[in-house]
Amino acid sequence: MEKPSTSARGWRDFLRDRLYIGGTWVPAEGGAVIEVTDPATGGSVGQVPDAGAVETELAVAAARAAFPAFAALTAAERAGMLHRLADLIDAHGPALAELLTREQGKPLAEARGEVGMSAAYIRWFAEEARRVYGDTIPSPWQGRRLMVTPEPVGVVGAITPWNFPSSMLARKIGPALAAGCTIVAKPASQAPLSALAWGVLCEEAGIPSGVVNIVTGDARAIGGVLTSHPDVAKITFTGSTEVGKTLLRQAADSVKRCSMELGGNAPFIVFDDADLDQAVAGAVASKFRNAGQTCVCSNRIYVQSGIHDRFVEAFSRAVEALRAGSGLEEGVTLGPLIDEKAVVGAEAFVADARAKGGRVVTGGARSKGLFFQPTVIADASAAMDFAHEEIFGPVAPVFRFETEEEALRVANDTRYGLACYFYTTDLGRAFRVSSALRYGLVGVNEGVITTEVAPFGGMKQSGLGREGSKYGIEDYLDQKYVCFGGLEERKAADAII
Numbered sequence: 001m002e003k004p005s006t007s008a009r010g011w012r013d014f015l016r017d018r019l020y021i022g023g024t025w026v027p028a029e030g031g032a033v034i035e036v037t038d039p040a041t042g043g044s045v046g047q048v049p050d051a052g053a054v055e056t057e058l059a060v061a062a063a064r065a066a067f068p069a070f071a072a073l074t075a076a077e078r079a080g081m082l083h084r085l086a087d088l089i090d091a092h093g094p095a096l097a098e099l100l101t102r103e104q105g106k107p108l109a110e111a112r113g114e115v116g117m118s119a120a121y122i123r124w125f126a127e128e129a130r131r132v133y134g135d136t137i138p139s140p141w142q143g144r145r146l147m148v149t150p151e152p153v154g155v156v157g158a159i160t161p162w163n164f165p166s167s168m169l170a171r172k173i174g175p176a177l178a179a180g181c182t183i184v185a186k187p188a189s190q191a192p193l194s195a196l197a198w199g200v201l202c203e204e205a206g207i208p209s210g211v212v213n214i215v216t217g218d219a220r221a222i223g224g225v226l227t228s229h230p231d232v233a234k235i236t237f238t239g240s241t242e243v244g245k246t247l248l249r250q251a252a253d254s255v256k257r258c259s260m261e262l263g264g265n266a267p268f269i270v271f272d273d274a275d276l277d278q279a280v281a282g283a284v285a286s287k288f289r290n291a292g293q294t295c296v297c298s299n300r301i302y303v304q305s306g307i308h309d310r311f312v313e314a315f316s317r318a319v320e321a322l323r324a325g326s327g328l329e330e331g332v333t334l335g336p337l338i339d340e341k342a343v344v345g346a347e348a349f350v351a352d353a354r355a356k357g358g359r360v361v362t363g364g365a366r367s368k369g370l371f372f373q374p375t376v377i378a379d380a381s382a383a384m385d386f387a388h389e390e391i392f393g394p395v396a397p398v399f400r401f402e403t404e405e406e407a408l409r410v411a412n413d414t415r416y417g418l419a420c421y422f423y424t425t426d427l428g429r430a431f432r433v434s435s436a437l438r439y440g441l442v443g444v445n446e447g448v449i450t451t452e453v454a455p456f457g458g459m460k461q462s463g464l465g466r467e468g469s470k471y472g473i474e475d476y477l478d479q480k481y482v483c484f485g486g487l488e489e490r491k492a493a494d495a496i497i
Contacts, residue, residue: 011099017236018151020199022062023209039105039336040326056225059213063182066210071180082126085205089119101327105335118170125174145486150477152180154233157226171467179476259465264418267411268298274305274423281446292394296419336370346393417459
C-alpha cells in the first residue's frame, strides 16, 4: 500500500469552519459560529459552527444510514482504512501538532507527542479489527451447536474534552471503526479545530461517507440528542465526573451502553527508600504535563518523613526550571491554562491552602494572561480543598506521611480511582502497595504510563469501561449467542403398511 504524500502542508490546510456530516461540509443552521482563540496570545485561530439539535439529528441519520454497509465490510477492509488514516496522521504530524498547540496551548513537543499517540491508537485498532474473535461453546445437548459471535453495537455518540483534542478522538474513532460501528463526535468548544481536521483525514483515507461525523457547538443540545436518540446505541465520554453522571442519567431512559472516562485525584507517593532523583523527575513529568491539565496528573504528592525535606527542596528546584510561554516558542515546557475559569480555579486552590497553613515554596500566582506560575505548596493537609478536588492546573501540593499504612489510607480516601503513582526500591512494598491501591492505572517508579497497548480507565467515580489495548474494543461490540439445533442425523420414518 502506498504511503500518503508527505508534501508540506501547513496547519491552515487543516482548518475547517463547517461541520462534517454524511461526508460533506455543512454550516450550522443560521450560520452561527464560535470563535476559537489561542490561549497563549488571545488571538483568533479560527471559527467553527455553533450547531445544536438540528445538525446533530442530521449527523445521527447519516451515521445510521452508513452503518449497515460499513458493518458488512470485512475486518481486513476496515483495517486497511484505519491504516491509511494512521499513515495520514503520521505524514502530516507537524501541521496537525501546530494546529493543536495554537488552539489548546500545550508546548509543541507535547502536541507532537499527542498527534503521534493518535496515530498509534488508530494503528493499534486497525490490527485489533482483525482479532475480534467469537466462541464455540461445548453443547449440553446432543445435536446442537452453540456459537457466540461479536457484532458492532451500531451508532456511537462520542463526546471529547479540550485537553487532548486529538488523541481522545483517536481512542474512540479507532475502536468504533475497527468494530464496524459508525460515529458522531462532539469535541469541546475550547479546542474543536483538531477534531474537524479528523474529518479532512477521514475523507482522504477513503472512509465512507457517514461513517465519521463531527459536530461542534452547544454541548447541552448536542449531548441531549446523542443520549436520547433511539438510533444511537452507545455513548462514550471523556470529561468531568459531574457531566458524566448527567450523561448517564440521560442515556438511562433508552438503556444505551455507556463508557465513561471521568475525573481523577491521583496520589503520587514517595517512600523513604525511593530513588530521589527518579522520584523528582517522575513528579515533574506527571504533574506539569499539559500545565497540569490532565485527568491522570498527580494531584496529591505524599512524601514519607525521612525523605520529605530533601524531596521538597529538589522538586522545587526542578519546578523553578520550567519555562512558561507560548507553546510555539523553542524551549517552552509549560503552556497557558485553557481559559480564565481555569486560572481563577488555580488561584482559589492556592488561597485556600495559604489560609489553612500551606506554605508556598515557589510560584503561587498568575503571571500574565492565562499563564499561572508552576507552584509547589508544602505543609499540605487533608483540610485543604485540593486534597479532595481535582486541581487541573500547575499546582503541586506536598503532604508528609509516616507509615506505609497511612499512605495507603490517605491515597485511597477519595471518590476517584483513575491513576496513581508511587516510588520505592523495595520489591515487596512494590507488590503490596500496587495491590492495595484502588485505582485503574498504577505507575511504579514511573510518572507517565499511558500507552495504546495498555487499558486506560478508572475505578469508583472515575468511570466505566476501558480505552486502548485489547480490552478497548469490547464496549463497541455486542455478543450474539446462536443455538443451532437439529444437527443429529435423522432416520427415515418406518413405512406404514
